[in-house]
Amino acid sequence: MKIAVRRALSCVVGLFAIAVFYLALTGKFSAYVNPRFFWLLILAGLVLATAVIGSSARLRLPKIAFILLVPLALIWIAEPGQLGASMARQQSLAPLPAGGTFPALRPGLNQVGMRELNARSRLEPEITIGAEVAVMGFAVAEGENWRLARFTMSCCAADAVAYFADLDLLHWSPGIGQGLKEDKWYTVYATVEDVSTEHPVLAVSRIESADVPGDPYEY
Structure with missing residues (x-):
């Protein structure tokens, strides 16, 4: 059971890392933040990717990481448009x-x-x-x-x-x-x-x- 939870957490964090890279590299992140934060997003994606790799080495990811499913749903299902x-x-x-x-x-x-x-x-x-x-x-x-x-x-x-x-x-x-x-x-x-x-x-x-x-x- 613990192994299954760890794998699920790794998948969530990995998907979030992919979403961060996607938003940064396509320029769609500008719907959320100022473009000057581009490199911070890239850094955040790298940190998340490192966390996923670390979890495979039995480093613990906190269960609160499941909350990342909320912004993931917004990014992939209900991507916001510009303010109007x-x-x-x-x-x-x-x-x-x-x-x-x-x-x-x-x-x-x-x-x-x-x-x-x-x-x-x-x-x-x-x-x-x-x-x-x-x-x-x-x-x-x-x-x-x-x-x-x-x-x-x-x-x-x-x-x-x-x-x-x-x-x-x-x-x-x-x-x-x-x-x-x-x-x-x-x-x-x-x-x-x-x-x-x-x-x-x-x-x-x-x-x-x-x-x-x-x-x-x-x-």
């Missing part, structure tokens, strides 16, 4: 840095990140307002209005926070908002219209559908 609109709506106003520097906004179109846009609106409003920007994110419906959103991850998905831009579609084609779909990704080309509200307001001139980026989070 439903989670973004539940969040309070995301914190912004108290200071920082950014590349100068140039005349014409500026490619900016969602967190950067919010930070610029707070830290340098007189420069940001009126700027022409292109920003990527997923659509979030707010009644009859629309927002663009993107999550910023510091460590892992548990600490991810959403940053928004409110979309003013009145300067574009009438009824264009009816063609937007929640959680779908878009690149919005716009002029920063207002920075005095909770989120910057973008006067939209063009919206293009976009594929989900390989890395949907900002860091």
